[in-house]
Amino acid sequence: MADGTSVPIDVIAPGQVRARRNTMQRFAQRRSTTGFFLCLPLILLIAAFVIYPAFYAIYLSMLNKKMTAFVGLGNFQFLLKRHTFQLVIFQSCLFAVTSVVLKAVIGFILAHLMHNIPGKNQRIWRGLLLVPWVIPLALSTLTWWWMFDPSYSAFNWVLNQFGIDNVPWLGVGWTARFCTIAVNVWYGTPFFMIMYLAALKSVPEQLYEAAAIDGANTIQKLFFVTLPMMRNIIAITVLFSLIVTFADFDIVRILTAGGPQDMTHVFATYAFQIGIQSGDIPLGAADSLFMFPILAFAAFFVLRGVTRRTKEIAA
């Protein structure tokens, strides 16, 4: 803080060119020191509670079940050979990709519909549509679970009114997968909507007017004005959501706990089952570490695109 206040005096300090360059250098140095200190809490937080435990997880994942011997990549090899784990990889990808695509598409549609209606009416609609995102996920998932319950399913009651037989919502593999994805989409779409709405609002109206003068129709406007302007925000939102969805624990854990017959397990719930329930912590750690390369791969491409575009805009 002393640094900060003393800087201006240095700036005003008079003198020759040489001294001035010195001051400038010192100024720059002080500035970067201050900058570093301002970032320090962030760095410490991330280092202590994300990076260190992440490395610790890597260490754990290389131990044997009783955590007495080092087995290198043995756990990873072992997991990859298990059919159940191959199923988990497939399901995690299916769950995350399908959910994110659906969330992105529905969120995009909703943002557009919302953008269409006059501003003063938007508040109430936005409010209503944000409700799923606002309720704590663990609790709303309980409601869903209750609605899917075999004996008391409220959905089945509706189906029965139309003369349709009971559907075992969480009882059959693909139906259960569908249900977990549906709950995720229900929960996550409002976030996409609000982010896209924010992006839509920042697209200058003149661009549309110019496009209209050029004779562009609605679809052309969408593809040549809206989408390019929203590219970055779409990329970032998709990445963020992909990560969160990939790592999801709450929905699958509460809704199906991985069943039926492991057909809805994702990395996080499977790690919980083998790591905590079956007391094989190293194997659980190894399982959850599989998330990392997949996500890092996605992040690399998304962020590379974003920085490139940001540079284009800046240039």
Next chain:
Amino acid sequence: MTAPEPQAVGKMTRRRALKVTAASAALPLVHIRSGRAAGKLSIAFWDHWVPAGNAAMQKQVDAWAAKNHVEVQADFITSNGQKNILTIAAEHQARTGHDVQTFPTWEVHNNADLIEPIDDVMKRLMDKYGQVNQVCEYLAKVNGKWLAVPTSSGTQYKGPCGRISVLKEKAGLDVVSMYPARAEHTAASDAWTWDAHYKAAEACAKAGIPFAIGLGQTSDSVDFAGTLFRAHGAELVDKDGNVTVKSDKVRAVLEYAQKLVKVLPDDAVSYDDASNNRALISGKSALIWNPPSAWAVAKRDAPQVAADCWTFPAPTGPEGRFLPYLPYFWGVWSFSQNKTAGKELIEALMQREPVEQRCTEVSGYDVPPFTTMLDFKIWSEVEPPKGTVYNYPIRPFHKASAHIAAMPAPPEIAVQIYNRGTMPTMLAKLKSGQSIDQVISWASDELEGFAR
């Protein structure tokens, strides 16, 4: 107390050795039984499903604490969402937490490296109250040493609980006269075989009130499948750790199961431990395999259903009659700072009188581990209907034994068979139309993965 961590001695690090020495220095070296416990003690109990259970326990603990001048902090931790197992894992990893923990089923083995042997307490209790069943020994005796004391709190049998009227009308099965509420062996009970179980299930399913038996991966489903396999002598992995799934006995039980699963509800594969209860309480099911908690809820929410419920032993199979048994254990962490007090409290709470008192408070839900304690009055008194849980604990004339799924496989393999729900999943696969060969080959692949 003389050898704090016998099986860890070989690999004890300097730091750990120091810690242990420090810990034992703080305690009397010789275990003196009374009057020496002092200081603070924290204990984690299982959060009882019957709310009165916690209060009864708290009262006994408070009384003990006052008498022995120990400050006791009792926490009640739910088993819901595996919260208790998470807590145990947390304390094991962090090497800090309660002094005394409640270990469900497999957790004694999973945490054996950090649990203090408790042979002394166990010996005194067994001298006084007789043997405990094989399952307790299998789960809590590691390398010849008792690591934890089987408790009554939360320990349950999971035999059939059926609707008297439905079973009688739809399946011609008079369960009340088969297992009356008195110490009497009936001829009818000998005919209560797995085939009779299937026939009744089929008849009830035809009548639209099926047996609600889960084929999911939670403990109710696993315990049912475990006892079914055991009654047919079908072992997935033998006691030496060999995969024995490709055997005639496994094939035989699967042949039986193939018929049975057809008459179970369509959503049985997605059942959790509450689904069967709900099916019974909502009046949609003729029979479930469950401790009397389902009956207790029915008593509150659907009294007419509760008054029609009867709990009775499992059917018998080629190898005998086996009842699913799910014990809890009390053990002392080796990092505890007050092991003496912990052991004394455990011993005090496991005396007949407090056990019976707690059992009465929870309407007979708790099953004591010692054979001499299986005669509490409460089981003949609970109603409606009177005597509904008389046959809930194993009585001598039942000729049944307790069993936990996957026993006698080596526990480190068995815990995975249990937690991954291998047996009910095999049944679920049959239900989804797979052939017995497919199921066996799936299971043998799965089981090879457990022997790690």
Next chain:
Amino acid sequence: MSTTVAERRIAVAAQRKHSLHRSRMWALWGSYIALSVFVVMFLVPPFYTLMTSLKSSAEISAQTGSPWLVRHPTLENFWYLITYPNFQRYYLNSIIVTILTVAVSMVISVLAAFSLSRMGFWGSQTLSTGVFLTYLVPPSLLFIPLFQIIGQLGLINNFWCLVLLYPTLAVPFCTWIMIGYFSSIPKELDEAALIDGAGYLQMLWKIFIPVAMPGIIAATIFAFTVSWGAFLYPLAYLYTSNQMVLTVGIISDLIRGDVFQWGKIMAACLLASLPPIVIYAFLMDYYVAGLTAGATKG
């Protein structure tokens, strides 16, 4: 801000030809109809929660007639919860944890964002891209190794551990929004401030924070949502009822083994959703405006 857009749009519309006006009207009504469909779909679970929370246990298990309607509405579930000491405790804990988390997160992310958007230092570029990558290591990967770290800190079964852990969930996103927002503030402004003799912290306090208020509110709301609803960390590290927060407290306390007290659970869900709903209702406009300015520049 939004009204001026709307007014302008209406004005523009008025100038256009009649047919154009009519097609706009159609688009408008179409949007309303489509939105209504979505609103209905989105609100089915909350509606069902509300209905169930008004039922007695007996009515829930009776299963006569439509489960979507309540025949004998009762407030007993709500009353039970409001007077239930454990539930009060969870609520209080949630409030304490959330307020502290939000405060910690905002201080950390505003300082960092200010520094990253204005003061270059060695590695600051990497850090500003990298901070978002924190999310690549999600809680479901970290909760196992964190057992030991939290244990060493002596914070197992202590809700203060959440005040340390929750910021890792909120800070990266908040920092990212704030970097975007701060970058949109013209550089001339801080140069002027520096020449006027203001230090960096003064500059942050007097210029950046007031100007970036919508962004800060948006980030605050995000941090609030995350810490109010987080589930895995409290599930893993808290186990006694005096330490639990709402999400895990409701699930551990109101579900007794295989007995679900659905009426109470649903009532608890509603009560637990109340603070976020109120906050969103009041601060929604700032949220959207803040995201608009912050996120879109990122």
